[in-house]
Amino acid sequence: MYEDLRKAVCDANIELQKQKLVVYSWGNVSEIDRTAGVIAIKPSGVAYDELGPDKIVLVDLDGNVIEGKLAPSSDMPTHLELYRNFESVGGICHTHSVNATMWAQACREIPCFGTTHADYFYGPIPVTQAMTEVQMQSDYELNTGRVIVRRFANMDPMKMPAVLVANHGPFTWGSSGAEAVEAAVVLEQIAKMALGTIMINPNQNQIGKPLCDKHYLRKHGKNAYYGQK
Amino acid sequence: MYEDLRKAVCDANIELQKQKLVVYSWGNVSEIDRTAGVIAIKPSGVAYDELGPDKIVLVDLDGNVIEGKLAPSSDMPTHLELYRNFESVGGICHTHSVNATMWAQACREIPCFGTTHADYFYGPIPVTQAMTEVQMQSDYELNTGRVIVRRFANMDPMKMPAVLVANHGPFTWGSSGAEAVEAAVVLEQIAKMALGTIMINPNQNQIGKPLCDKHYLRKHGKNAYYGQK
Amino acid sequence: MYEDLRKAVCDANIELQKQKLVVYSWGNVSEIDRTAGVIAIKPSGVAYDELGPDKIVLVDLDGNVIEGKLAPSSDMPTHLELYRNFESVGGICHTHSVNATMWAQACREIPCFGTTHADYFYGPIPVTQAMTEVQMQSDYELNTGRVIVRRFANMDPMKMPAVLVANHGPFTWGSSGAEAVEAAVVLEQIAKMALGTIMINPNQNQIGKPLCDKHYLRKHGKNAYYGQK
Amino acid sequence: MYEDLRKAVCDANIELQKQKLVVYSWGNVSEIDRTAGVIAIKPSGVAYDELGPDKIVLVDLDGNVIEGKLAPSSDMPTHLELYRNFESVGGICHTHSVNATMWAQACREIPCFGTTHADYFYGPIPVTQAMTEVQMQSDYELNTGRVIVRRFANMDPMKMPAVLVANHGPFTWGSSGAEAVEAAVVLEQIAKMALGTIMINPNQNQIGKPLCDKHYLRKHGKNAYYGQK
Numbered sequence: 066m067y068e069d070l071r072k073a074v075c076d077a078n079i080e081l082q083k084q085k086l087v088v089y090s091w092g093n094v095s096e097i098d099r100t101a102g103v104i105a106i107k108p109s110g111v112a113y114d115e116l117g118p119d120k121i122v123l124v125d126l127d128g129n130v131i132e133g134k135l136a137p138s139s140d141m142p143t144h145l146e147l148y149r150n151f152e153s154v155g156g157i158c159h160t161h162s163v164n165a166t167m168w169a170q171a172c173r174e175i176p177c178f179g180t181t182h183a184d185y186f187y188g189p190i191p192v193t194q195a196m197t198e199v200q201m202q203s204d205y206e207l208n209t210g211r212v213i214v215r216r217f218a219n220m221d222p223m224k225m226p227a228v229l230v231a232n233h234g235p236f237t238w239g240s241s242g243a244e245a246v247e248a249a250v251v252l253e254q255i256a257k258m259a260l261g262t263i264m265i266n267p268n269q270n271q272i273g274k275p276l277c278d279k280h281y282l283r284k285h286g287k288n289a290y291y292g293q294k
Numbered sequence: 295m296y297e298d299l300r301k302a303v304c305d306a307n308i309e310l311q312k313q314k315l316v317v318y319s320w321g322n323v324s325e326i327d328r329t330a331g332v333i334a335i336k337p338s339g340v341a342y343d344e345l346g347p348d349k350i351v352l353v354d355l356d357g358n359v360i361e362g363k364l365a366p367s368s369d370m371p372t373h374l375e376l377y378r379n380f381e382s383v384g385g386i387c388h389t390h391s392v393n394a395t396m397w398a399q400a401c402r403e404i405p406c407f408g409t410t411h412a413d414y415f416y417g418p419i420p421v422t423q424a425m426t427e428v429q430m431q432s433d434y435e436l437n438t439g440r441v442i443v444r445r446f447a448n449m450d451p452m453k454m455p456a457v458l459v460a461n462h463g464p465f466t467w468g469s470s471g472a473e474a475v476e477a478a479v480v481l482e483q484i485a486k487m488a489l490g491t492i493m494i495n496p497n498q499n500q501i502g503k504p505l506c507d508k509h510y511l512r513k514h515g516k517n518a519y520y521g522q523k
Numbered sequence: 524m525y526e527d528l529r530k531a532v533c534d535a536n537i538e539l540q541k542q543k544l545v546v547y548s549w550g551n552v553s554e555i556d557r558t559a560g561v562i563a564i565k566p567s568g569v570a571y572d573e574l575g576p577d578k579i580v581l582v583d584l585d586g587n588v589i590e591g592k593l594a595p596s597s598d599m600p601t602h603l604e605l606y607r608n609f610e611s612v613g614g615i616c617h618t619h620s621v622n623a624t625m626w627a628q629a630c631r632e633i634p635c636f637g638t639t640h641a642d643y644f645y646g647p648i649p650v651t652q653a654m655t656e657v658q659m660q661s662d663y664e665l666n667t668g669r670v671i672v673r674r675f676a677n678m679d680p681m682k683m684p685a686v687l688v689a690n691h692g693p694f695t696w697g698s699s700g701a702e703a704v705e706a707a708v709v710l711e712q713i714a715k716m717a718l719g720t721i722m723i724n725p726n727q728n729q730i731g732k733p734l735c736d737k738h739y740l741r742k743h744g745k746n747a748y749y750g751q752k
Numbered sequence: 753m754y755e756d757l758r759k760a761v762c763d764a765n766i767e768l769q770k771q772k773l774v775v776y777s778w779g780n781v782s783e784i785d786r787t788a789g790v791i792a793i794k795p796s797g798v799a800y801d802e803l804g805p806d807k808i809v810l811v812d813l814d815g816n817v818i819e820g821k822l823a824p825s826s827d828m829p830t831h832l833e834l835y836r837n838f839e840s841v842g843g844i845c846h847t848h849s850v851n852a853t854m855w856a857q858a859c860r861e862i863p864c865f866g867t868t869h870a871d872y873f874y875g876p877i878p879v880t881q882a883m884t885e886v887q888m889q890s891d892y893e894l895n896t897g898r899v900i901v902r903r904f905a906n907m908d909p910m911k912m913p914a915v916l917v918a919n920h921g922p923f924t925w926g927s928s929g930a931e932a933v934e935a936a937v938v939l940e941q942i943a944k945m946a947l948g949t950i951m952i953n954p955n956q957n958q959i960g961k962p963l964c965d966k967h968y969l970r971k972h973g974k975n976a977y978y979g980q981k
Contacts, residue, residue, distance in 0.1 A: 088708060089705070089709075090750075109751060139741065139748060163715055167720050170637040170717075202733070232636070233637055251317070257392055258399060259399075260722060260723060266401065272461045279434055291338060291339055292338050293340070294365070408919045408920055410848045480775070490858075493951065494860050494950070495859065504889070508889075519826060520796060520826045521823075522795065567980060569980070594979075594981070621944055625948030627866065628949040628956070659963060
């Protein structure tokens, strides 16, 4: 069942390793079939070299395993909470990529310092509030999803396909698992560039809305003209 | 038509990926046949792994497509403005390479801190003025070329084959596409070295003109003695 | 004799090179067979490309060579002191990996800034006291082990499988040589992340005990739920 | 003639590229046959991928070409000045490796912050005086050698097989070309570690003489006990 979905999710997970965003079994990618209400996700703690489509776990939006012998990623409840609240999201990715995690650990949003950033993310990369002790004690992974959703109260997740969970690391998303991984790769690049930018010029301001609009809308929306039609 | 030109431009683009200056389809290289007035350029948004000489687009100096089924790079108008104004330039390269982009985002020129820099670039790497809202609203890519040309009002582009577009990233050039890529590779090296230099010694001054002259002229001009004759 | 042990130690040492934690012959991994009281360890100054199970040296807990034609690692007395004092430790690893060594050279413990750290290490990575001249003059490597043991007077080494020897570099350990190497790999990641974290936010505090508990205990101990059962 | 010498120098040069210390044709390694008074050195501006023993140039201590169709490295006069003055040196290497060059450009010696450094270099890595305009105007490369020699007036080059030429980059040496390259690789590592060390602890002091002695003499001199006998 859902062979294409499992294959796509397997490939997207393996791409994390190729892109050097993960070590060992860290990180996970999922993708949802909205019509069926089925999510395919990486199994917990399995090495990327041993991953195959047959090891991808299928669950429903409540986290019940539909198919698969392995336990799903321990971060599954975070993924599900995002799918339940961000209806346009089709795929989700979580990593501890080094540069994005530096910003998450510093509890600082990544300022939009240039067009590389604006090409993909429409504004600074938001950071969640730190989780409370109560939020950690039970349903920790579900509550991780909730603090992300709360942070996006007034934002369109499809225009800002990334978040930094405070003291933790990034989640990214897109219309598919592959797109979520692409957002993770770009996030890592801009996180590194932003750190260098403030080292060179500690008082640098973010770019203004016109340049942000120009680049974001050059690539996204009905007037986009980047790439092939 | 122009098989050699398309092959050279394809190879130069692929070299960007080999040199790790780009991720995904970012970056682009072009080269001009001055006699024919024909420019070969990378198509927009095409992955490097899928690039071949047959996908390179041929345009004239006004941007009319002469041959090619794909849309040319969205940065084409910047390239053309440079070719029109920098008559000795034969090839142009644009990347968002990490270290050079840090300086562009910081809106700081890269100081000439040593002989690695002076071997290739005759002075600090200039930064353009930030673009105005009007310059962004229409003909943005053409205006990007114009702010570069304005920055070079009193400079010889062949002695300074690189510029940082403020809040954006580097453009480099040379007598061919391959040379433009070489300038991009070296620019990335010196951008990284310069950041380390100011981290070690925040008050370090640029090298003086005699050392800059010595190294630049050791490699360039009629008295050059580096390499084989 | 002890073919499996030598094979495991050889593989663990070679993994150091694969993970880019060492250059040349730097670094060493050992593993102990507690029942037999036999330790397998890398020979001194042998290149990783030339390493094979037959070159691994077998010694007892007093450092007497049981089998092997080559001299054991010059750091062997440090390993033995740790095995004698940390009874639950089954494997030990020493590297000069770049980022962990930065912290060791700075004589600063690595603060626990996030969940990547807390997933593996239950608190900040400790630094030993600097060694005294007397400690250096004789039995230097043994005394290196002693300053580590003294630093762990009130700590469980299995909850903190890493230490930074002041002015020197990291030692890591685990239930096997392979686990010790894994701890070295993760230590290098968190050392790099922590440096970036203080560059972005010099006043950042460590995460609190609840988040540290949550992540450490999610992966370790009787209530762990990460990975497959 | 001198086939072994040319082969050794060719291999040592190619090792620079493998170790990622150079881009393009940057860098050069030489080795001397003291009995014959013959030096083998890389040709100027030749790509590493095109290098073979037949392209290595043989010169005498006055710089006369003994054998070879290509022009020797433009840095040859620096090498020769070092061979003439450092009689125990058998091989010399020059690179613009990124981290060592940062320190050279900052005109700061690399402090001895730890045992990785002391294992190879007996004290801080010295920096030359900046060259004067007169020294640059004629015999620049020879004068580069002279400022190095002057910096070593009271030092044994075999205990300090590296120097940073101010505003330029490192030269390293050893008993052979291969050893000179090894010193360049280690220098790059310690340059990177030292930058991180001062970022973490800007007031960190160098290690004391006892620890420096311990590690340097553990590997060098008549009481060395590191490695195999």
